[in-house]
Amino acid sequence: MTDVNNDLVAELVASGLDRREARWLVEEFVPGGDLDAAGALNAAAKRRLDGEPLQYIIGHWPFRTLDLDVDPRVLIPRPETEELVGVALVELAKMGVVAPTIMDLGCGSGAIGLALLSELRERGVVATLVAVDESAEALVIARRNALKHQLHAVSFVHSSWFEEVDPSLRGRIDLIVANPPYVGREEFDHLDPVLGYEPQSAIVAPDAEGVVGFADLAVIISGAPRWLSSTGVLVCEHANTQREATTTAAAGAGFTSVEDLDDVAGHPRILVARRG
Ligand SMILES: C[S@@+](CC[C@H](N)C(=O)[O-])C[C@H]1O[C@@H](n2cnc3c(N)ncnc32)[C@H](O)[C@@H]1O
Numbered sequence: 001m002t003d004v005n006n007d008l009v010a011e012l013v014a015s016g017l018d019r020r021e022a023r024w025l026v027e028e029f030v031p032g033g034d035l036d037a038a039g040a041l042n043a044a045a046k047r048r049l050d051g052e053p054l055q056y057i058i059g060h061w062p063f064r065t066l067d068l069d070v071d072p073r074v075l076i077p078r079p080e081t082e083e084l085v086g087v088a089l090v091e092l093a094k095m096g097v098v099a100p101t102i103m104d105l106g107c108g109s110g111a112i113g114l115a116l117l118s119e120l121r122e123r124g125v126v127a128t129l130v131a132v133d134e135s136a137e138a139l140v141i142a143r144r145n146a147l148k149h150q151l152h153a154v155s156f157v158h159s160s161w162f163e164e165v166d167p168s169l170r171g172r173i174d175l176i177v178a179n180p181p182y183v184g185r186e187e188f189d190h191l192d193p194v195l196g197y198e199p200q201s202a203i204v205a206p207d208a209e210g211v212v213g214f215a216d217l218a219v220i221i222s223g224a225p226r227w228l229s230s231t232g233v234l235v236c237e238h239a240n241t242q243r244e245a246t247t248t249a250a251a252g253a254g255f256t257s258v259e260d261l262d263d264v265a266g267h268p269r270i271l272v273a274r275r276g
Contacts, residue, residue: 005030008038012045021054028058053197064115065122068145073137075202077111080263081179081237084270085115087261088177088235091272092120092127095231097174100127103227105161105178105220107131108202110142110154112177117151129154130173132165135201161216162223173227178220179237181205184212211245221249221273231276243268 005026012022025048029041044057055061055076060069063077064085070076092100100120104113113129120127131146131154133139139156146154157165181203183191188204195203208215217238224234234255238246243260250258255273263269 002032008041012041015045016049017045021048024054024058051194051197053194056197063109063111064119066111066115066118066145066149068109068111068114069141069148070109071141072197073135073199074109074141075198077109080265080267080269081111082115083263084177084179084235084237085112085119087270087272088112088116088175088233089119091233091235091274092116092125092175095174095233095276097231098125100125100174101130101169101172102127103130103132103165103169103173103176105132105176106180106202106216107133107142107156108135108138108179110145112179113154114142114145114149114151116175116177117153118149121151127153130157130165130169131155132157132159132161134158134160135199138199138202161219162227165227170227172229174229174232176220176224176228176232176234177236178234180216180220182213182217182237182239182242187212209245209249211242213239214242214245217242217246218249221246221271222253224273225254225275228275231274233275234271234273236271236273237269238271240267240269246271 008026009022013019025044029044030037047057055070060067064082107113113131117127117129131142136158182205183203205213206215208218247258247260250273257274259272261270
């Protein structure tokens with residue numbers, strides 16, 4: 001960092017910003033110490049001090065090996081979802097399918113599906129992705145991220161879960177990944193207000209089967225077997241209160257092997273339901 005930039009960081013810290021975030025903003029808005037850009041930097045700092053997430057202000061954020069464009073039309077990809085990608089890669093490796101077909105339900109920025117395609121490409125595996133979202137606006141960002149990373153084997157489907165997906169894909173998907181909305185309405189009102197900047201439709205789900213925020217998970221878990229191949233796997237994120245509901249639903253949907261994994265923080269978080 002130049003001396004000018006160090007001074008700018010110090011100014012932002014004095015105005016109340018966290019030092020690490022101040023550095024991020026300076027590196028983003030004044031990369032070469034160009035003081036003409038100070039206006040943009042100050043506007044960005046004000047947005048942050050007003051509470052807007054840093055990721056939306058910067059407009060992009062790292063997720064596994066990708067740098068993803070993000071804005072208020074999509075959820076900011078979370079670290080625990082990076083773990084889900086790792087779990088999905090292990091499942092694919094165990095399956096040993098040469099050219100897997102993957103479905104990402106509720107793709108948002110494209111985080112999960114695009115990270116999988118990209119990391120599989122690095123391993124010489126050519127996968128195909130069906131990226132589904134009910135939000136047409138989210139699909140705009142997901143498409144942009146696919147182009148940004150030259151991931152072309154993707155079809156984008158504007159659909160509520162499986163409803164509009166090409167029926168010819170039934171029984172042919174090797175892996176379904178999903179990080180659906182799973183927070184209850186009332187729970188949401190008590191969570192960090194910063195979540196209010198993100199699309200509520202990405203976070204909040206109705207209750208179902210007596211379980212808070214379970215309605216979208218219930219649709220995905222019960223619908224997945226019809227779309228998966230005979231050896232296919234569903235890998236799905238859920239709230240840390242939903243382990244019993246997700247594993248019970250998966251067993252009831254006819255999966256032959258059902259496991260639920262903790263995230264690195266030790267919270268029950270990732271359903272792995274195998275057909276084969
Ligand atoms: C928690 S966000 C996950 C986004 C992204 N997969 C990630 O992990 O960062 C949930 C996503 O599901 C989408 N969604 C909500 N309801 C849906 C539905 N009925 N059908 C398809 N997508 C839906 C939202 O628009 C949002 O993009």
